[in-house]
Amino acid sequence: MTDFPSEQPAEAAQTKDTVRQRIFMVVLVATMGALAFGYDTGIISGSLPFMSTAPSQGGLGLTSFTEGLVTSALIFGAAIGSFLSGFFSDRFGRRMTLRSLALLFVAGALGTAVAPTVPAMVAMRFVLGIAVGGGSSTVPVFIAEIAGPKRRAPLVSRNELMIVSGQLLAYVVSTIMSYTLHDPHVWRYMLALAMVPGILLFFGTFFVPASPHWLVSEGRFAEALRVLKKFRDTPREVRKEMTEMRKQERLARQGPSVRALLQERWVIRLLLTGCGLGFVAQFTGVNAFMYYTPIILKTTGMGTNAAIAATIGNGIVSVIAVLVGIWAVSRFSRRRMLMTGLAVVILAQVALGLTLTLLPQNLTQSYLALACILVFLFFMQMCVAPVYWLLMSELFPMKIRGALAGIAVSFQWICNAIVAFAFPLTLSLIGNQTFFVFVLLNIGSFVFVYFLLPETRGKSLEEIENMMRSKYGEV
Structure with a gap:
């Protein structure tokens, strides 16, 4: 067997530039789902203070209970969406799944913007959450399968970049609107803007290809080969990856059924690891800060508008991180x-x-509390969140990658919802001791990662699957 002819340097450079541009466009389209995810989860921070005012003043009259309900409704919807979209994406493909989710993004954003009552708001936040959750499990997998082994880590991490960019955009929008729009219904305008990334995602999916891994799993080898030729730098890379995918497809076809595979020891171990990582990511308490920073800062005596403006710091630090x-x-x-x-x-x-327990309530306490939050967010968004989403795209076998990623991400959203719903209630019950509860949970997470997390860096998706099957298979 002979290798493909070597390329001339100028031609190779031009080809690589073209490939990078093509991949950039696919990632840009796919991460519109992540941008919508970030905006929808971030905008609640700025809109809650206005929604909490009495109906006669343009709000919905939220209490601490209904604040948690409105916030967590999206997240419970996301748990359902990520679970269902995993199976949907394995059956109909990542691209079609994203296109369907885009319609839900638009419908949910419009519904929350015009919701007349708390029950209507909760229902529409739940619908919006289905789209957010579906995107959260589908986008990383789609990018990983398009990007290839060399580019997978930084490109999948761009999903997290777009999430925090969406949150930063939400914080900036809510701050500008809170200072400039003296309208009791300003929170409705904040929520309505969430339609924009959904619209961009819908139209963008008509200009991106299907995942080559999904095409191979469906037996559409010629189509998969055409996609790989457009998104890999050299013929050798195309041949190597196609060979690996064909081999995995044969093993999957000749191996156990999806139902039987879900019962295999090594697959169950991977699924539990994925769910454990969701616990690790969410019980850091990150979304207690992303959703409730204004409420935390207001307990130190900071005004409403200033507390909302301070969330811009959250967004900037997160993007840099x-x-x-x-x-x-x-x-x-x-x-x-x-x-x-x-x-x-x-x-x-x-x-x-x-800081919140020992210092008196004054400006010094406000700034020190904000500083602690920003340090927390920097290391959370630099080290924990990108690695979590990357592992969700890497850990699971090709035949049921979408389904397992959907289940694992769904569990992560359940953990997110528990934090979002319980945080304001816990804060009202035990006060600042709440943050020491997070400390104990995070110590447990550190132990979990140290003893149980496998290393996947530097391996193709097929190599990771073989490693996991060998390491955690029947003994």
Whole structure:
């Protein structure tokens, strides 16, 4: 067997530039789902104070209970959406799944913007959550399968970059609107803008290809080959990846059924690991800060508008942290990054708890509390969040990758919902001791990562699958 002819340097450079541009466009379209995810989860932080005013003043009259209900409705919807979209994407493909989710993004955003009552708001936030959750499990898998082994880590990490960019956009929009629009219904305008990334995602899916891995799993080898030729730098890469995918497809076809595969020891172990990572990511308490920072800062005496404006700091720090994380994830092991992030998260939570518990309520306490939150977010978004989404695209076998990623991400959303719903209630019951509860949970997460997380850096998706089957298979 002979290799493909070598390319001339100029032609190779031109080809690589073209490939990078094509991949960039696919990632840009796919991550419109992540941008919508970030905006929808971030905008609630700025809109809640206005929604909490009395109906006669343009709000919905929210209490601490209904605040948690409205916030967590999206997240419970996301748990359902990520679970269902995993099976949907394995059956109909990642691209078609994203196109369907885009319609839900638009419908949900419009529904929340015009919701007349709390029950209507909860229902429409749930619909919007289905789209958010579906995108959260589908986008990383789609990018990983399009990107290839060389580019997978930084490109999948761009999903997290778009999530935090969407949150930053939400914080900026809510701050600008809160200061400039003296309208009691300003929160409705904030929520309506969430339709924009959904519209962009819908039309963008008509200009991106189907996943080559999904095409191979469907037996559409010629189509998969055409896609690979457009998105790989050299014929050798195309041949190697196509050979690996064909081999995995044969093993999957000759092996157990999907139902039987879901009962195999190594698959169950991977699924439990994926669910455990969802616990790790969410019980850091990150979304207690992303959703409720204004409420936390108002307990220190900071005004409503100033507290909303302070969330811009959350967004800026998160974006910078993810940019650093994209650089780091190609250079350091997944395990090292997670353990480093969790160690600093623990220290930041301890510092925040002590600041809010021991210091008097004044401007110094406000700024120190914000500083603790920003340090927490920097290491969370640099080390924990990008690695979590990357692992969700890597850990699971090709035949049921969408389904298992959907189940694992669904569990992550359930953990998110528990935090979002319980945080304001817990804060009202035990006060600032809440942050020490997070410390204990994060120590447990550190132990889990240290002892149970496998390392996937530097391996193709097929190599990871073979490693997991060998390591965790029947003994």
